[in-house]
Amino acid sequence: MSTSFWKDLWLLDETLSCRFSKLYRLETEPNASVGDRVGWNGTFCLGEWCRSRVPRGRAVKEFEDLCGLINSVRLNLKKDDTWQVFIWRAKKRRLAVLTELDKRGIDLNLTRCPVCDDDVETVDHSLLFCKQASDTWSKVFDWWDIDEAESLSIGEIFGESASGSMSKIGAKIWQAVKWTCGYLIWQNRNQKVFAKKCWSTPVALNEIQVTSYEWVSKRCKSKHIDWHNWLHSPQSFVYE
Incomplete structure (x- = not known):
C-alpha cells in the first residue's frame, strides 16, 4: 500500500x-503509508506508530477519534475476517479497552468503563460484567432458555467446546450466537465511546437475533432455519 497515511485523502x-x-506533530515518520500505520486486521497500530512522545491532552482525544474512524472502515475486510479477528483478540484479551491503552502509554484521564462507569474497563468487564453487557447476556440466555448467564467467562464465550446435550451442529449454532452477542456488545461499546450513544438492551437483543440468524442460516446447509422458530424456540435447532 503506497498511499500516505497522513498526507493523502484516503479516509476523509x-x-x-x-x-x-x-x-501528527508527534509522528516521527510523516511519510508513513497506510500499510505502515494500519494493521492487517484494520486497526491503528499503536505499537508500530513512531511517535516522539506519549500523547497527552487533546492528542489523546484525537487518538481515540482516529481509532474510531479507522475501525469503522476496516480497509474493506471481508466480514468473516472481521469477526475472526475480533474473536482472536477477545480470547487473547487484546481488545483496545481503556486499561490496555493505558498500559501501552496512552495518557488517559480515566480508565473506568465508558458505558456503566462502575469499574475499570478490562476486556472481561467490557464484554461480560458491565451492566449493559450482563443484561444483554441475560436476555440472550433467556431467549435460548439456558440458565448459565451468571457463570460466563471469556473462555466459555469464545472457546469452541460443546454445551451439555447439544448435537455437534447445535453446539456450533449456539457458539455462533455467543460470538454474535460478544461482537455486538463490543460494537455497542464503541458506539458509546465514539458516537456517545448505544443501544438499549431490547434493541441489542433484536440485533443479536437478526445478525445471528443471518450468519447461521447462510452457513448451516444441513438444517433449514425458520425465522419464526429462531425467535420463539431456537433451542429446537440444537438438541438431538
Whole structure:
C-alpha cells in the first residue's frame, strides 16, 4: 500500500495531518503509508506508530477519534475476517479497552468503563460484567432458555467446546450466537465511546437475533432455519 497515511485523502475529505494535527506533530515518520500505520486486521497500530512522545491532552482525544474512524472502515475486510479477528483478540484479551491503552502509554484521564462507569474497563468487564453487557447476556440466555448467564467467562464465550446435550451442529449454532452477542456488545461499546450513544438492551437483543440468524442460516446447509422458530424456540435447532 503506497498511499500516505497522513498526507493523502484516503479516509476523509481532508488529510489526517490536518484533521488530527496534534497527533501528527508527534509522528516521527510523516511519510508513513497506510500499510505502515494500519494493521492487517484494520486497526491503528499503536505499537508500530513512531511517535516522539506519549500523547497527552487533546492528542489523546484525537487518538481515540482516529481509532474510531479507522475501525469503522476496516480497509474493506471481508466480514468473516472481521469477526475472526475480533474473536482472536477477545480470547487473547487484546481488545483496545481503556486499561490496555493505558498500559501501552496512552495518557488517559480515566480508565473506568465508558458505558456503566462502575469499574475499570478490562476486556472481561467490557464484554461480560458491565451492566449493559450482563443484561444483554441475560436476555440472550433467556431467549435460548439456558440458565448459565451468571457463570460466563471469556473462555466459555469464545472457546469452541460443546454445551451439555447439544448435537455437534447445535453446539456450533449456539457458539455462533455467543460470538454474535460478544461482537455486538463490543460494537455497542464503541458506539458509546465514539458516537456517545448505544443501544438499549431490547434493541441489542433484536440485533443479536437478526445478525445471528443471518450468519447461521447462510452457513448451516444441513438444517433449514425458520425465522419464526429462531425467535420463539431456537433451542429446537440444537438438541438431538
